[in-house]
Amino acid sequence: MSQDARVTDNPESKRTRIKQLEVMVAEVIRETHDVMTLLLFTGNDRLDYKPGHFCTIDPKQFESLSRWAAYLEKVKGKKEAPRAYSLASAPHEKYLAITVKEERYVEGATPYPPLLSPVLAMRTPPGTRMVITGFTGPYCMPDDIEDRTDHVVHICAGSGVVPNWSIIKHALATNMKLRHTLIYGNRTWRDVIYRYALDDLRDQYPDRLQIVHALSREGGADHHGPHVVSGRVTTELIQRYVPDPSAVEVFACGPAQSKFEKRRAKETGETLAPRFMETVLDSLDELSFPQDRVHHESYG
Ligand SMILES: Cc1cc2nc3c(=O)[nH]c(=O)nc-3n(C[C@H](O)[C@H](O)[C@H](O)COP(=O)(O)OP(=O)(O)OC[C@H]3O[C@@H](n4cnc5c(N)ncnc54)[C@H](O)[C@@H]3O)c2cc1C
Structure with missing residues (x-):
């Protein structure tokens, strides 16, 4: 070309x-x-x-x-x-x-x-x-991120991990003074995107990257190690890995209610079940994460 x-x-x-x-x-x-x-x-x-x-x-x-x-x-x-x-x-x-x-x-x-x-x-x-x-796109780390925090928390589900994967790889490769916790929700191991590449990156940067897998349909997932849990990404799970919400910057990405679903629900009067993003934002609110430190993007 x-x-x-x-x-x-x-x-x-x-x-x-x-x-x-x-x-x-x-x-x-x-x-x-x-x-x-x-x-x-x-x-x-x-x-x-x-x-x-x-x-x-x-x-x-x-x-x-x-x-x-x-x-x-x-x-x-x-x-x-x-x-x-x-x-x-x-x-x-x-x-x-x-x-x-x-x-x-x-x-x-x-x-x-x-x-x-x-x-x-x-x-x-x-x-x-x-x-x-x-x-x-607005879903990027602020230029002054290293002044704002030393801990970036990534909360993702399914293909929502894609932009966070780019953010994490780049921050580590360019030696930014940041450590990262990725809380990653999927149904089963079969659905985990970048599974082995994530492991490799964590092995390369053990002090700067922590990965927590939440697997909602993988019975006994907890047997796979201390940072693998059976179940969804919950308020308790976020609290366990991020005890001090005031000191971190959060990047959350994953499925949300789509505009089509919202429109249909409005027309029919039905109540739409929260999806990943609605649930996570509610949890962050409940745990008093400062809103100006929560960045989110949804694919719905
Ligand atoms: C910022 C951003 C980043 C994204 N990044 C990724 C990514 O990295 N990887 C990825 O896989 N996806 C990503 N997506 C999602 C992606 O853009 C597409 O939405 C997705 O791939 C589906 O596209 P599609 O053409 O296959 O499906 P579509 O044809 O768009 O259909 C998707 C769904 O919408 C319904 N639908 C479509 N039109 C209507 C309508 N008029 N009325 C009612 N329902 C309708 C369909 O029935 C179907 O369920 C991203 C989205 C956004 C907004």
């Missing part, structure tokens, strides 16, 4: 530094049964992004999806917008990367089949070219 064709400034780019970038999938890494990481070759330019930023990908650019997208637009009565994907890579790494979970159609629960994630996760081989737009 030629340098000129690869990077196209959009009209806003001078102000926002948002660019369109043509990338090529260099490698596909299977993380779990339904999650893949795509390593993206971008040429040799240094990319201007922060850990925690995301890019967007327009599903309509893929030949295999364009007619399907047109059909969904007709049925939904609205345009299919680009989807956001957090960067799984960190700025010090060679390749840009995204980690995508395949969303599924569940009869009675999801009104439409998911459009882009099944293709990115399951049908995007090395060599595939695509245009991504980025990089942006």
Whole structure:
């Protein structure tokens, strides 16, 4: 791909530094049964992004999806917008990367089949070219983070770990004066993204990275060691690992009630069950974590 064709400034780019970038999938890494990481070759330019930023990908650019997208637009009565994907890579790494979970159609629960994630996760081989737009997002560490704290707490579930993985890797690789506690919720070991890479990073930085796995459907998970618990991420679990809420900075990411679910609940008058993010924010509130030290991002 030629340098000129690869990077196209959009009209806003001078102000926002948002660019369109043509990338090529260099490698596909299977993380779990339904999650893949795509390593993206971008040429040799240094990319201007922060850990925690995301890019967007327009599903309509893929030949295999364009007619399907047109059909969904007709049925939904609205345009299919680009989807956001957090960067799984960190700025010090060679390749840009995204980690995508395949969303599924569940009869009675999801009104439409998911459009882009099944293709990115399951049908995007090395060599595939695509245009991504980025990089942006507020879910980044403040520039003065080392003055604010020496302990960053990451509370994540499922693919919500992706931006935090970038933040943790980068902070450790660049020797920031921070230690990290990652409290990571999943159903089973099978669902844990970056499972062995997380172990490797903790082994490399044993004094600066602590990982706590909360596995809601893994009976006897507690036998796997002191920092593995059976069950969800609860108020008690957070309190156990973060006894002094006033001294830390929190980054929480994971599924939340979607705007579609909220709209439907409003119309029907039904009460929507809290999802991971609602529960975690309630817990942090209950434990009196200062609101200006809690950063959160949700994928719902
Ligand atoms: C900031 C941010 C970062 C993200 N990072 C990641 C990441 O790193 N990895 C990752 O896997 N995902 C990430 N996501 C989620 C991602 O953007 C997509 O939402 C996800 O991949 C699903 O896209 P899809 O096209 O497959 O599904 P969609 O086609 O968007 O469908 C998803 C769900 O919404 C329902 N739905 C869609 N349209 C309607 C409608 N009009 N009315 C009612 N229901 C509807 C569908 O039935 C389905 O249940 C991120 C999201 C955000 C906002």
